[in-house]
Amino acid sequence: MSQEKKRFCTECGAELNGGSKFCTKCGAKVGGKVVESEREESYTVSQTSSSNQINIPESYKPISMWGYFGYELLFSIPCVGFILLLVFAFGGTQNVNLKNFARSYFCIYILFLIILGILMLFGILGASAYYYNL
Ligand SMILES: [Zn+2]
Known part of the structure; x- marks a missing residue:
């Protein structure tokens, strides 16, 4: 991936800069549990699409x-x-x-x-x- 991934705080959702280990907004530690924007996006997409096509028998x-x-x-x-x-x-x-x-x-x-x-x-x-x- 050449494109720079944006990182977001898992607690408040604020965008994080580069290598910071704490959220600048809420102060939560964001060490290893950083959600990448790309993954977050695909997650929400799959979530909405799955809720749209719930297969009720x-x-x-x-x-x-x-x-x-x-x-x-x-x-x-x-x-x-x-x-x-x-x-x-x-x-x-x-x-x-x-x-x-x-x-x-x-x-x-x-x-x-x-x-x-x-x-x-x-x-x-x-x-x-x-x-x-x-
Ligand atoms: Zn935060």
């Missing part, structure tokens, strides 16, 4: 906000939605997020049915009580 791919919205609409379709819900909840999809979402939605369905059942029961009891007291 298909089964763990996050669902977007509109994805959730779409599935919610889909699940609220009478009969067809419920069948799709069961399919997704019990292994119809490889995606963990979708599976869990379908399962939680399924729980809401069950809860709703229980509440509906209780309300109907009270309705019948109330109606019959009203009828016999009349």
